[in-house]
Amino acid sequence: MLKKIMLATVTSVFLLLSVAVQAEPVTIVYSCKLNEGSTKEDAMEINARWLKWARSTGGSDEITSSYVSTIVGDLGGFMWVDTYPDIATWGKVVDADSGSEFDAEFDEVTTCSGSRMYRGEETVPAK
Secondary structure (H helix, E strand, O other), X not given: OHHHHHHHHHHHHHHHHOOOOOOOOXXXXXXXXXXXXXXXXXXXXXXXXXXXXXXXXHOOOOOEEEEEEXXXXXXXXXXXXXXXXXXXXXXXXXXXXXXXXXXXXXXXXXXXXXXXXXXXXXXXXXX
């Protein structure tokens, strides 16, 4: 469900940015909670299968996905942090993922309340 919302929300951003930042990595961060009775292992098993599919679909082994949990602070949730080598690869995966079986599987074990896309620029040390 959240990935469908993300697709609708950022499709216009994708179109505007695809030419300008095509070669720069992008990161998507989903804010989530485990549903009652679900475990981190349940979520990670689904995510491992999704990652294999995403790499095949996107044509890149540079796609990564991490389950990120809090060590200090609000311990009530976690984040999925997905990184793509460029926005075009992300677009391929999101377009193909719309309505996939993974959405229903993720919805069974997690509830995600929001997401954001980031593009980082590496700082080069001064000489």
